[in-house]
Amino acid sequence: MEVLSGVLCTLPDARRETMMALADRRDGSARDLLAVSDAIAHPGHDRTASHGYSCYSYDGGPPVADTDTPIESAQELQRVLRLARLRDEDVSAKGTVAVSFGQVRREVSVHALIQALGPALVDDTAPAEETWTPAEAARHLGVSRPMVYRYIEQGLLEDRPVGSHHRIPVASAHALAASRRASGRRAVEALNDPAQQDRVAAARERARARVEANRTGATA
Amino acid sequence: MTDPAWPPVPDGQYELRSTRAAMGDLGVPGRVAAGDLDAVAATTRWPAIVEKFREQRALDPGGTEGPMHSVGRGDVFSLHGPDGQRACTWYDRDAGVVWLLAFTAEHDYVLFEDRAKDGALLPTEDDYVELVVFRQEREFEEVVAPGVRELVTSAVNSGAPARGSIGGGLLRLEVVAEVVRVDGVGIGDVYLSVALPLDDARNDLRDWPGADLLQRLADATGLAGTLDYPSKVPDSMGTRPVRRDEELVVALRDDVLA
Numbered sequence: 001m002e003v004l005s006g007v008l009c010t011l012p013d014a015r016r017e018t019m020m021a022l023a024d025r026r027d028g029s030a031r032d033l034l035a036v037s038d039a040i041a042h043p044g045h046d047r048t049a050s051h052g053y054s055c056y057s058y059d060g061g062p063p064v065a066d067t068d069t070p071i072e073s074a075q076e077l078q079r080v081l082r083l084a085r086l087r088d089e090d091v092s093a094k095g096t097v098a099v100s101f102g103q104v105r106r107e108v109s110v111h112a113l114i115q116a117l118g119p120a121l122v123d124d125t126a127p128a129e130e131t132w133t134p135a136e137a138a139r140h141l142g143v144s145r146p147m148v149y150r151y152i153e154q155g156l157l158e159d160r161p162v163g164s165h166h167r168i169p170v171a172s173a174h175a176l177a178a179s180r181r182a183s184g185r186r187a188v189e190a191l192n193d194p195a196q197q198d199r200v201a202a203a204r205e206r207a208r209a210r211v212e213a214n215r216t217g218a219t220a
Numbered sequence: 221m222t223d224p225a226w227p228p229v230p231d232g233q234y235e236l237r238s239t240r241a242a243m244g245d246l247g248v249p250g251r252v253a254a255g256d257l258d259a260v261a262a263t264t265r266w267p268a269i270v271e272k273f274r275e276q277r278a279l280d281p282g283g284t285e286g287p288m289h290s291v292g293r294g295d296v297f298s299l300h301g302p303d304g305q306r307a308c309t310w311y312d313r314d315a316g317v318v319w320l321l322a323f324t325a326e327h328d329y330v331l332f333e334d335r336a337k338d339g340a341l342l343p344t345e346d347d348y349v350e351l352v353v354f355r356q357e358r359e360f361e362e363v364v365a366p367g368v369r370e371l372v373t374s375a376v377n378s379g380a381p382a383r384g385s386i387g388g389g390l391l392r393l394e395v396v397a398e399v400v401r402v403d404g405v406g407i408g409d410v411y412l413s414v415a416l417p418l419d420d421a422r423n424d425l426r427d428w429p430g431a432d433l434l435q436r437l438a439d440a441t442g443l444a445g446t447l448d449y450p451s452k453v454p455d456s457m458g459t460r461p462v463r464r465d466e467e468l469v470v471a472l473r474d475d476v477l478a
Contacts, residue, residue, distance in 0.1 A: 188252075191350060214342050
């Protein structure tokens, strides 16, 4: 954590509070988070003030890393976040990292941290500044190109336009794809979960309407 | 109220999914989600046809091989893979999905034609149930953020309150923006008012934030202003008190808005 804590230590107390509060937000586009991300991507700040900082990882599901093991270095934080992102999106969706800094303590969602710090994390499959065209992003996400444009408009995908051309950061597309995969897995689990059968029954009513409409359309 | 499971889908905006029948044809385990084409490709002996599906249908819902009239309808399209592999797909405009319907490793359309005769070629009830639940499982922000941002943009640009139903009818929201422009830069406050009572459709959303609703809505704006829970809201007469029985209000203050 020395890199992140170094960044924090260079900030006034109130600013630190604000940054930590923003880190808890899911919108990785928050300017402060991007500033931190940039700082981590281009280190060189004073790290001597990291004394007293500690970071623990835990979550309600599978462990992000060794549960209750202090994360004592930036490399370790990066390793944890990389694992969370690459190994199991459920962890990234549910996991939290408890961050203590002096009297300040926040439970920051790993999902938010990944989104916020994603460009700064070392990821062999997604170089920090790599971008995709809308067609490439569409193929990766398994959607049409108009859907990619819609996602950009809706803020679900970032855009780094080059002239008049859209360019989607690979990390942004990965994050959305991971979120969708997690939703898909939860859906499969829900279908087989006795506790959710009322909900599934309600979904079945809607499904019947759709199947009936298809059948009618086929014979029309 | 618009059914959140089947909101209107603009033409051309769709996602790619596989039916359970096609996944069975591909030998994909049942635990794999139907929309997770990465996992489908990773667990089948025939990943090339899945990649072809993704590459071609992301660009064009009909592809290049043409319709398969032999299955009794002109909107089911053939998809050719290597070594004679064949699949067929269907653009379900109402659901906003291009479905991978069936697959055979043989250069043979009999499987597809037989299923069509049995009424078993198109997505089944189970396929749609999984689609409905999948869409319910999306994150709260993903469901509401587009509508929230649209209303904020409208309110900031027009200077007038922007009202709308967002998230497929999940929330009724009014956005008021007070903007001061300095050297071409807009700075000000944004008020979000959620109408009460809340719609029962929220119970279908896994990620419903409950008591954190206003905080999460504020997050969904993408703005970084200071969060506040005001007692008054701007209106045409200046300000009015928050109507506690009729609305929940949050404000984001001192943000750069345009």
